[in-house]
Amino acid sequence: MDSPIARVDNVRKQYLMGTVMVEALRGLSVDFYAGEYITIMGPSGCGKSTLLNILGCLDRPTSGQYVLGGEDVSTLDDDQLSTIRGTRIGFVFQSYNLIQQLNVLENIEVPLYYQGRPQHESRAIARQLARRVGLDDRMEHKPFELSGGQQQRVAVARALANDPLIILADEPTGNLDSTSGSDILGVFDELNRQGKTLIMVTHSDEVSERAGRVIRLRDGRVERDERRN
Amino acid sequence: MNGETSRKSRIPWQHLIVDVERVRRTMQLGLKSLWLHRLRSLLTGLGIVFGVCSVIAMLAIGEGLSYEAQEQIRRMGSNNIIIRSVKPPEDRSSSAERTRVIEYGLTYADVERIKLTIPTVEVVIPSRIIRSDVWNGTNRIDCDIIGTVPSYPEMRNHHVAMGRFFTEEELEENLNVCVLGDGMAEKLFPLDSPLDGIVRIEGDYYKVIGTMEPESERSSMGSPDSNPAAAGPARNATGAPYEMYIPLTAAKSRFGEMLVQRSSGSFSAERVELHEVTIKVGQIDDVVETWHIIADLLTANHKKTDYEIIVPLDLLRQAERTKRIFNIVLGAIAAISLLVGGIGIMNIMLATVTERTREIGIRRALGAKRKDIVLQFLIETVLLSASGGLIGVALGLAIPFFITQFAELQTKVTLWSPLLAFSISAMVGVVFGIYPAMRAANMDPVEALRHE
DSSP states (O other): OOOOOOEEEEEEEEETTTEEEEEEEEEEEEOTTOOEEEEEEEOTTTTTTHHHHHTTTTOOSSSEEEEEEEEEEOOHHHHHHHHHHHHEEEOOOOOOOOOTSSSSHHHHHHHHTTTTOHOOOOOOOHHHHHHHHOGGGGOOGGGSSSSSHHHHHHHHHHHTHHHHOOEESTTTTTTSOOHHHHHHHHHHHEEETEEEEEEOSSOHHHHHHTTTEEEETTTTEEEEEEEOO | OHHHHHHOOOOOGOOOOHHHHHHHHHHHHHHHHHHHHHHHHHHHHHHHHHHHHHHHHHHHHHHHHHHHHHHHHHHHTEEEEEEEEOHHHHHHHHOOOOEEEEEESSSSHHHHHHHHOTEEEEEEEEEEEEEEEEEETTEEEEEEEEETTHHHHHHHHOOEEEEEOOOOOOOOTOEEEEETTHHHHHOOSSSOOOTTTTEETTTEEEEEEEEEEOOOHHHHHHHOOOOOOTTOOOOSOOOOEEEEEEEEEHHHHHHHHHHEEEEEEEEEEEESBBBBEEEEEEEEGGGGHHHHHHHHHHHHHHOOEEEEEEHHHHHHHHHHHHHHHHHHHHHHHHHHHHHHHHHHHHHHHHHHHHHHHHHHHHHHHTTHHHHHHHHHHHHEEEEHHHHHHHHHHHHHHHHHIIIIIIIIOOOOOHHHHHHHHHHHHHHHHHHHHHHHHHHHSSSOOOOOHOOO
16 A cells, blocks of 8 residues: 555644543644545544544654655644645534535635635635535525535635645534434545545544545544445 | 643734735624624614713714804914903992992003014004994994994904905094994885984984994803803993994994993993003914003003903903813813723623624634634624724714704814724624634634534
8 A cells, every 4th residue: 555645653742621631632643645434433532533633643652654645744833733734634524514604605615715716716606515425405594594404514625725635524423313314425426436535533433434545543542443345 | 621721821923914905804703793783783782882972972073062162262363462441349239339430441552562562562452332223214232332443343253244344544533324233224224225324322313334244242142152261241231232433533432331221220330441452463372471561551550350361362262171181081081981882892792702702612623713703803893883983984874964953053063983883883792702713712622613
């Protein structure tokens, strides 16, 4: 295989919870390769969310290294991290996290807006992505006018807007019924077939079965890392 | 999280340089979100609205009042010094000495002394003022008859409306000619032209040779004025609604220097040579010095203080001082009301930031830098306060207009007052918006995303 698209090397993350120092990640190392479909699983408190935050550049490791697309991002400052988030990472959250006062197209445009893309350009990209996730007839709707499944599709479209290196999904089907859940998973399968790198945190074995690689965490370390095919 | 501390202490000030396009789009976004909470925005901006509107309205009223006062003083001539005879206070209420003749006031000798000894004095205009009834047939008018010299109107910036003022010859020849003050012609000659008409004062007849333009100076002297000095006992014969002019010589010979007043069995008499002397000083810079010399000169030659000296220039300076104080007080009130308005805005913006924590988290996750978040909330606050300022300016311009229309009070809106008020309201947005905006920007994205 080629060099990894994202490499987490001996990462530790400690933070203060009240007066207690919690060690969420204890020297975790893992490599991710382009085009992989990975699910991260594990009991609550195992460090899944912390890992995802670090992978998404929302948080920095206390020690260790995180290299994304060949660049060591563990030492970047806040503004630089923002730029990385805006250009290389797509987020899909459990609770969709759409901005309520913006319509579908405007929500999809948000990452492009912060990259300073001109409006006519970003509008065109947003339309194209809305069509791609099957929301042709909902482009002007506000999030509250959409079903959960539709909202999550908007979120997926938004995650694709900046053509990221990796897409991070935090239990994307957690708030959805099984029909719209498998619907969304279908979209992810499709994206992966098109070569997108997906990293998904999930509780569900059913969901993780679709992935080509399952990483299980326990106590802030990788417990098991298996590839299927 | 301990990794955060170093990051949080960084202030995004230095990154506040942004491009125009982004500001424009952020403004659109801000307007959208203000419009989403219309009522809240309106109520929040109300403090600024009232602050700005009251500043402009109060400034317009103050400006109008002081403008009027200053105009009146200016009309008296800023190069002039006016001396008036005043009945000395100790004699005023002496009912015991009913028959005594009270002698006081300025004399022809005073005029000569001033003319001869003070080189800075250019012109000296003496005048006598006698209150009397003026008749034309059965039409009667109660008025002040001013005996003076031909250069009087020029000195007082008072213009002839019709006909002419009397001449040096008429003065020397002691002719019975008169010039009617504003409004008298209509009363005395309701049907035809007053020119060449004949009016009667006591036993003598005078030919009308001209009429004067309206002059608000006289009425103002008795009206409640912002200027304390100007509101004092203005003339010896006050209260008469009209005034007319006759040659000084005629006034002297027809009326004499003795004025006898009879009232319910008693009578009192006053002997006054001149009631008023107007002195024109050649250079405006010499006015104050000349004033002091005249004061010394009069003090030396009068036993009692039976005169008062009015210096329009001094009054003008006092009026300007008063206005400055007024403006300072107003400024303080305005500052307080804008401060209160600003605090109201800050309060709501802090609530808004908390309410929109999730949105902030989402935007940060999607690539917004701290400065983007600062800009978003700062622009929103400035838009709020500036639109409040705009409404306030509109109201503040409308109120003086209605006051002038309905209260007949003169107002004057100066150009700088709405400009100043508006820019201050925008400034208030910046000052009170910066803290909520920074608070929004310094949120930890992870925690903000978790916020419900």
